Amino acid sequence: MTVLSIIHGDDADGITCGAFLKRIKGGEVYLANYDNLMNALQSVKPPVDMLYICDLNIRDALEPELLRIREFANIHIIDHHQMGPEFMERLKKRGITIRLETQDCASVLVYDTFKDQLGQEGKRLAAYAAISDMFENGPLGSQVLAKLDRKFAQHEAQLLTHALSSDQTMDFKRLVLEELIKYSYPHRIPGLVEKAIQCLEEMTQMKELIPENAEVKGRIAFMESINDYSTGGISNLLIDTLGTDVGISYKANGEYYNLSLRGEKMLEEHLGDMCKEIAGEYGGFGGGHKRACGMKIPKEHLQAVLDEFDARLN
Ligand SMILES: [Mn+2]
Known part of the structure; x- marks a missing residue:
């Protein structure tokens, strides 16, 4: 059997899925993201005869x-x-099997699928992913966390989250994957703690830039991404800094704009569904979770898309 796992390589949840699958199934792990998933799939050829896909937005166009x-x-x-x-x-x-549960993170679902083989220590990693992805209250996630030392798990999880958010190089993501395959503790991964602290400093500096660069319209704060800061990160900090219900950040990417949306904890609207719908109307694609999602749209439609969110949420 030749196994390939295509996982979301940008965050702790996706990489943990890859680590679990590598431990159990062996084979190669492809670190993909929403942008290059099509390329990732196009590269799959025999002798691969077993493909796992985890923590990626599988949209109709990939059929x-x-x-x-x-x-x-x-x-x-x-x-x-x-x-x-x-x-x-x-x-x-x-004949494609699908386990899709939107109330837990992907690693918790992979853990639950193979828990006999992943053992008690696997539970610790699944907990990091759940915390990192903010799915620790999911029906399975809460069970995973129930007997763990919660603060210990939280601190390790956030070191991992913040380090990955400050260093998105393939070298670092591969290092994290290799270490998680060995069930390493995040704080023991070489360089990880320093990167996590660097992330906190970058967040602080971004918060200081937000008041003069963001635009608030009713419940939404908008901002174009400046420097290399991730759009998802900016969207969270828009809410954190300005107290709006929704943060939307965007960044040019060739002929397209990538948008990231975040919602406050109590938000009633489903931003992921909204993204999917609006992106479809403007020749792009998008989707995701209720309070964390994104879309990719042709450059010329940026203003129209932003206005659409304004109209729907205000
Ligand atoms: Mn996830």
Whole structure:
């Protein structure tokens, strides 16, 4: 059997999925993200005959690629990103297995699927991912955390979160993956603590830049990403700094804009569904969770898309 795992390589949840799958199934781990998932799938060729896909937004447009791969490989999707019900049905009919639960993070779902093989220490890593992804109150996540020393798990998890947010180089993400495969404690991963502290300083500096660079319209704060700061990070800090219900940050990427949206804890609207809908209307794609999601749209539609959020949320 030749196994390949395509996982979300940008954050602790995705990388933990990769570490779990590597431990149990061996094979290669491909660190993908929402942007290059199509390329990742296009690169899958025999002799791969077992493909896992985790913590990625599997959208309808990827269907032809999945069916191409299905000709020579079994495909298992374990995820917590929303997928269309009809799309899922079509994939299942072709023998693709899907475990999709939106109330827990992907690593907790992978852990739950293989818990006999991953053991008690695997639970510790699943907890880091749940905390990092803010799914620690999920039906399975809360069980995973129940018997752990909560503050210890939280601190390790946030070191991991912050280090990955400050260093998104492939070298560092690969290092984290290799260490998590060994069930290392995050604070013992070389350089990780320093990167985590650096992230706190970068967050502080970003907060100091927000008042003069952001625009507030009713419940939403908007800001174009400046320097290399992640759009998701800025969106969170917009809410944190300005007290709005929603933060939207955007960054040019070739002919497109990438947008990240974040919502405050009590937000009633489902931003992920909104992203999916609006992106579709403007020739892009998007989606995600209720309070954390994103989209990619052709450059010329940026203002129209921002106005659309303004109209829907204000
Ligand atoms: Mn996730």
